[in-house]
Amino acid sequence: MRFSDQFEKRFAEMLTHYPTKRSVLVPTLLYAQDEAGFLSDEVIAEIAQRLELTELDVNNVISYYSMLTTKPRGKYNVQVCTNIACMLRGGEELLEQCKDRLGIGHKGTTSDGLFSLEEVECIGACSWAPAIQVNYDFHENLDERKMDAVLDSYRKKAI
């Protein structure tokens, strides 16, 4: 299993921040997932070994955190917030629109592997609702037209 130099640099530095190795686990899993796409058995084994944990320990932690996944996802993970502030301003309609345009449901992935879709809880954009995140990028104050434009921009980016 090979990670980028940046990953290795950050990992080595993080280990110096805490009195226990295990403390780096949660952010490390997320950075590893960003590089590998998902937390495969191989990635889990590698991280467990580096931190002197069992794979079971690592899996237990993974299952707790909603952003961590052991299954492959699309290149762009579209996360639509339907919590209260977004719901009031059309978040549910945006989710329907995404399902329709992408032809997939909650936690589905398009057959070309480009998009995944997820209904998520509040992402901290309530005053700019309705809002979504595509991977880590926020898109806010959306409506039907802007939502289509966002999806298009990622389609173009992929080419």
Place this chain on the structure above:
Amino acid sequence: MADLVSHPDEVRVVSKRFGKGATNIDRYIELDGYKAVRKALTMEPDAIINEVKNSGLRGRGGAGFSTGLKWSFVPKQASKPKYILCNGDESEPGTCKDRLIFEHDPHAVIEGVMIAALAVGATKGYIYIRGEYRYLSEIMQKAIADVYAKGFAGKNIFGSGKDLDIYWHGGAGAYEVGEESALMESLEGKRGIPRIRPPFPAVVGLWGGPTVINNAETLASVPHILLGGAEWYANLGPPKNGGTRLFCLAGDLEKPGVYELPMGYNLKKMIYEVGGGIPNGRKLKAVVPGGSSTPILLPEEIDVAMDFDSVAKTGSMLGSGGVVVLDDTVCMVKFALRTIKFYQHESCGWCIPCREGTDWLKKTLIRFHNGAGLKKDIDNMYYLSENMLGRTFCPLGDAAAMPMMAFVKKFRKEFEDHLDGKPCPYEKASEEINRELAVL
């Protein structure tokens, strides 16, 4: 990233440097940055604590506990290292203010952590940022590196002979981790299951050492208090509720946004003047005053000063600063369902009243919204919530029970209007969405 707004009634303290390029350390210093920590280095620790106590600063994370008092609980002598932990997990629905602080003024958070550390004798501070806020984690990592490069952190900070390390930490998606003891578990690399208290974190916290946990806005307020003085800060708000607060106006408003207003600002004015009122000629139906866990207020209850004590008198809470406004097209059963679904999803499952209670409430509300509710369900939902209150391991159970009781108490008629298989008479959403909700 997120748009900034302004209103003439704003009093800018924490947001003073928003939009002014203060992520750059030199710019931050130009704008009075790192002056307060230099001052703190010349003060006795007790004098710092007293200044914060006298300022009337109360926790901006939701509970509103006196910050100075919390710091005073940390033992002077301890066999283990002491820590400061900044809570930037910001996940209570309706709340989006810490995000702006991290985005525009990350050094203010760092400086607040430094002052807290000097006050309690800690030598390490951690700034925990929720995983979804990746761009803010990058901003914070850069800010911390700049602080080390200037010699403000690490060994012999500001040439004072004192050592103080500052670190960032990232989450990976979990509301419950915002609860202080679960936050420590998460930082230690574990599932976010709360710890039993006592012992309190101030005595036994991170890796067994005394730990102060404060919200990011609380800590970002501290440098301003040291520079401006406790009296000035206290006088910005009503008695025992010092300073200002970032209010996140959201929902059915003409001008939603994050506004910094003095503590005690009138809620009605906040909605109609600052937030520009309700759009599309609709009428106000209800307001969630401080994040989704705070009991909802009716229009006749909103002539209230937004400080901890005044909002408590209405039977609700000032909470986390998330003001969510509902117009008269919203179905309250549906709104209750969205609220409860969140707590059910985020329950860590450790204790039965919360795990089973939130699940049962969610299932009942789904059935209800679909027209298959029974009259006795209405009282049962209230009764169940009442019995969850105070009987859970951490306050997440209360966070679900409290708003649920208010929904039933204040909107009983709307629940009754859903009985007998009638289609939801309030719903503005499409049939499709309701079908989706039914299978949640």
